[in-house]
Amino acid sequence: MTVLSDVTIRQLVAEERIRISPWDDGMVQPASVDLKLGRSFRVFHNHRVTSIDLASPPDNLTEQVVCADDEPFVIHPGEFALGRTEEWVELPDDIVARIEGKSSLGRLGLIVHATAGFCDPGWKGTLTLELANLTRVPILLRPGLPIAQLSFMRLDRPAALPYGHPELGSHYHGQVEATESRYEGGPARLPGNGPARVPEDGPARG
Numbered sequence: 347m348t349v350l351s352d353v354t355i356r357q358l359v360a361e362e363r364i365r366i367s368p369w370d371d372g373m374v375q376p377a378s379v380d381l382k383l384g385r386s387f388r389v390f391h392n393h394r395v396t397s398i399d400l401a402s403p404p405d406n407l408t409e410q411v412v413c414a415d416d417e418p419f420v421i422h423p424g425e426f427a428l429g430r431t432e433e434w435v436e437l438p439d440d441i442v443a444r445i446e447g448k449s450s451l452g453r454l455g456l457i458v459h460a461t462a463g464f465c466d467p468g469w470k471g472t473l474t475l476e477l478a479n480l481t482r483v484p485i486l487l488r489p490g491l492p493i494a495q496l497s498f499m500r501l502d503r504p505a506a507l508p509y510g511h512p513e514l515g516s517h518y519h520g521q522v523e524a525t526e527s528r529y530e531g532g533p534a535r536l537p538g539n540g541p542a543r544v545p546e547d548g549p550a551r552g
Contacts, residue, residue, distance in 0.1 A: 347500060347501065347502075348500050349377050349497055349498070349499055350441075350498040350499065351376065352375065352376050355378075355379060356374060358441070358498075363438045363441070364498065365435065366379060366496075368433065373492070378446075378495040378497040379496050380492045380494070381431045381445070381473065381492070381496055382431065382432040382489075382491060383429060383430075383475075383487060383488070383490065383491045384430040384431055384432040385415070386410060386412050386413075386429070387410070387411045387412075387430075387477075388408035388409065388427065388428040389408060389409055389411055389427050390408050390427065391408070395407060408428065417489075418486040418487060419489075420485070420486055420487075421456075421478075421485050421487060422479060422484050423479055424479065424480075425478070425479050426460070426476070426477065426478045427477050427478075428474055428477065429475040429487070430472045431475065431493070431494065432472075434470075434471065434472055435465070435472070435473060437465060437469045437470075438468075438504075439467045439504040440504040441498055441499070441501070442464065442465060442466060442498070442499050442501065443465040443469070443496050443497065443499070444463050444464055444496070444497050445459055445463050445475075445496050446463060446495050446496075447459060447493075447495075448492065448493065451493070454485070455481035456477070456479060456481075456485055456487075457476070457479075458476070458477060458494045459475060459494070460476035460478060466508065467501060467504070467505040468508025473494075475493065
């Protein structure tokens with residue numbers, strides 16, 4: 347896959363094939379777009395469960411916190427919380443994206459995504475951030491802070507079943523607020539659906 351340059355990113359945004367709202371042209375980097383921190387977070391209540399069993403994940407493990415525009419969110423040493431981007435992102439069926447933390451924040455001990463850095467073709471929604479403080483002092487996070495960067499790659503051809511397709515049961519399609527895990531122990535599928543269909547001309551081959 348080819349990583350898109352700043353020129354191509356601006357072109358696809360102008361053509362509305364990639365949508366980022368609100369759009370700030372000043373946030374475009376040589377091969378990515380900086381994204382800002384939104385106002386909603388989800389904090390974990392460890393006292394509610396004795397453990398997390400991935401075979402049967404617990405409900406109501408997190409609680410939403412919404413900060414005022416001038417109010418910081420405090421993430422304490424060793425704490426893990428979910429946040430979200432201010433921007434709403436939409437991708438066409440032939441573009442994928444990857445969200446990465448900013449190097450300068452990483453050097454201050456702030457992790458922006460623990461594992462989930464990949465956005466499938468067809469994605470629509472804000473991006474949930476998996477935030478962790480690796481330092482021994484609290485970190486103040488303020489809404490509007492440049493928090494991450496999004497790079498884009500072009501597929502060899504459009505996806506047969508982009509994210510959000512009715513056959514996929516995509517868990518996070520259209521999410522607005524920071525969204526807790528909807529893990530079910532396997533690929534997302536609607537009940538009763540079998541494996542995803544493959545186009546008649548066969549799967550893409552690299």
